Amino acid sequence: MRIKKRLGKLQEGDMTPMIDMVFQLIAFFMVLVNFSKAEQAEEIKLPSSELAKPAEDPIVSPITLQVTKDGTVLLGGERVDLAGLRRKLQLEVAVLKSQDKRASDATIIIRADGSTKTGIVQEVIALCQEEGIGFEKFALRAEWQKPIKREPDP
Amino acid sequence: MRVRNTERYKSEGIQLQMTPMIDIVFQLLVFFIMTFNIVTQEGDFNIKMPRAADKGPPVPDPPQIIKVSLRCNSNGSLKTIQFGDRPLGNFELLRASIIAFVGDDPGEAALKATEVEFDCDYNLRYEYVIEAITAVSGYPDEQGNIVTLVEKLKFTPVTPPGG
Numbered sequence: 001m002r003i004k005k006r007l008g009k010l011q012e013g014d015m016t017p018m019i020d021m022v023f024q025l026i027a028f029f030m031v032l033v034n035f036s037k038a039e040q041a042e043e044i045k046l047p048s049s050e051l052a053k054p055a056e057d058p059i060v061s062p063i064t065l066q067v068t069k070d071g072t073v074l075l076g077g078e079r080v081d082l083a084g085l086r087r088k089l090q091l092e093v094a095v096l097k098s099q100d101k102r103a104s105d106a107t108i109i110i111r112a113d114g115s116t117k118t119g120i121v122q123e124v125i126a127l128c129q130e131e132g133i134g135f136e137k138f139a140l141r142a143e144w145q146k147p148i149k150r151e152p153d154p
Numbered sequence: 155m156r157v158r159n160t161e162r163y164k165s166e167g168i169q170l171q172m173t174p175m176i177d178i179v180f181q182l183l184v185f186f187i188m189t190f191n192i193v194t195q196e197g198d199f200n201i202k203m204p205r206a207a208d209k210g211p212p213v214p215d216p217p218q219i220i221k222v223s224l225r226c227n228s229n230g231s232l233k234t235i236q237f238g239d240r241p242l243g244n245f246e247l248l249r250a251s252i253i254a255f256v257g258d259d260p261g262e263a264a265l266k267a268t269e270v271e272f273d274c275d276y277n278l279r280y281e282y283v284i285e286a287i288t289a290v291s292g293y294p295d296e297q298g299n300i301v302t303l304v305e306k307l308k309f310t311p312v313t314p315p316g317g
Binding site for chain 1: 179275
């Protein structure tokens with residue numbers, strides 16, 4: 001009689017701890033997921049620096065220029081050479097003017113590949129500073145690298 | 155008989171079906187795992203470079219301008235680092251030279267008064283420029299805070315290869 005009664009009630013494996021873990025995982029990913037698409041082209045490998053900590057304050061009026069290894073520039077997803085870049089920057093300045101902002105208040109964020117020639121980056125900066133375009137603030141972007149522990153000097 | 159029947163139902167109560175909820179929870183989990191992407195943190199080095207011909211009142215030049223030259227080989231790799239006219243072997247020495255010049259952990263006044271000007275070859279790989287800016291701008295101390303050595307940075311006008 002006893003055996004029969006025990007067999008009558010089959011206890012299924014208790015799912016509660018697993019569901020708790022699943023809720024924990026969901027909460028973890030919900031906190032971490034970042035839906036804002038920061039402008040990042042996959043082909044550009046930024047140089048790394050231990051001082052490149054992300055800024056606390058968001059940049060006012062940012063314009064991101066991605067400079068590739070071979071010297072082309074991507075602005076807003078469109079690949080241009082230096083002449084095309086001049087035209088696009090003039091458009092950006094016009095947009096800023098229509099918002100009552102000046103080019104000198106905007107920041108140009110330069111994401112250049114580590115293997116790019118420095119001269120090309122300098123030419124891009126010089127283009128942005130040109131008469132008629134007039135950007136003044138630049139931010140050179142680098143990947144943050146954890147500081148390597150240095151041995152103390154003997 | 156009827157009374158007994160309802161009594162049995164009362165003692166069992168209404169069982170909430172958990173299975174659909176768990177299914178939805180798994181769906182959500184898969185969604186968040188798919189949309190999760192690990193991005194490395196990116197930080198900026200800020201340079202203010204207004205054009206030389208400015209309409210406003212001329213900003214006084216900082217009294218101390220340190221010239222750092224970076225020369226490269228034909229393939230873009232670093233050949234020499236020069237602090238003024240003194241050649242240095244590596245970026246550690248460059249940082250040490252800067253510390254010797256401005257002092258360790260200089261105050262606000264010193265930061266305003268010093269500017270480093272970078273003179274880089276056209277073909278030099280950009281990563282060396284970032285390394286140079288890192289060496290010159292400061293260093294992280296033991297607690298992980300950043301000690302700023304130089305705030306003002308600028309570049310000499312670029313000369314394309316071949317004139």
